[in-house]
């Protein structure tokens with residue numbers, strides 16, 4: 300089998316009302332999705348998505364004509380492009396989809412198939428009042444969720460802690476609560492200061508008292524030593540992070556220093572399935588967890604779902620979900636099969652071959668655009 304063409308298309312969903320992501324000072328009025336399709340001489344097409352493929356143009360010849368199964372070779376090429384230009388890991392996802400389709404197996408079965416389902420945690424995105432967050436937590440509970448994540452980003456962190464207190468009071472021990480401080484990286488226009496170690500420690504101590512399952516990104520994402528120190532100081536709460544660390548060697552250093560309890564590389568943003576699988580093996584063999592970040596679109600969630608179900612020891616996988624502001628209709632707008640949990644809180648692995656992505660042809664027609672992406676707020 301040979302790769303004959305690579306097609307990259309961009310889609311833009313208008314968001315009305317805008318989505319106010321806690322980690323972005325600017326409300327988002329649109330949501331971009333990029334789809335990569337890898338065609339072959341046997342008529343099988345692999346589909347990937349999750350990042351913008353910036354920097355791939357002009358490098359198609361490095362992949363076209365190749366055997367799609369030479370994934371380690373292709374992964375090296377994409378890693379080289381990542382260094383020089385930008386993140387093109389959706390191509391790796393499309394190749395894993397293609398390998399599944401060519402062998403007639405769902406991708407997670409090619410990766411290890413520890414399980415065919417995994418508990419989702421509802422990863423909320425907005426900052427809302429303690430009362431509203433507590434009401435939304437009740438709804439999550441009714442829908443079957445067993446865990447949820449709350450965003451911090453108020454000017455005064457005590458206002459963030461009040462939200463966790465209200466949720467804990469409302470739902471008791473029926474939901475695990477994760478907290479995302481979003482201190483690891485910033486949008487280009489965000490010039491607010493990042494937490495220091497002592498502030499992160501004070502917050503961790505408070506959250507420990509509230510039985511929080513993990514505290515995510517309490518420090519800058521390359522402060523490997525600070526994170527390791529925090530982890531040793533705040534022993535009663537897990538420290539999570541790594542969603543935007545881009546290279547294998549970052550994770551090697553973090554693992555060596557003991558920076559995190561939960562490692563969150565996202566296959567759509569860092570290393571594809573090929574590299575993240577190796578990172579996951581490394582951190583899990585050191586006793587830490589792998590639970591990928593999944594906040595791209597539904598196809599990105601699905602790709603992470605395949606790898607997590609295949610190898611992860613962590614009980615939960617992130618599902619971006621914060622109705623009414625972030626819904627499956629928005630998140631999965633280019634695909635037919637919207638992702639939802641069952642009544643017990645599980646996401647089930649699709650059983651068709653490959654990743655199981657079915658594009659919504661009507662949406663693909665309606666939301667297509669050809670503009671060059673210049674890093675504006677979407």
Ligand SMILES: [Mg+2]
Nearest residue numbers: 479515516542
């Ligand atoms: Mg996060």
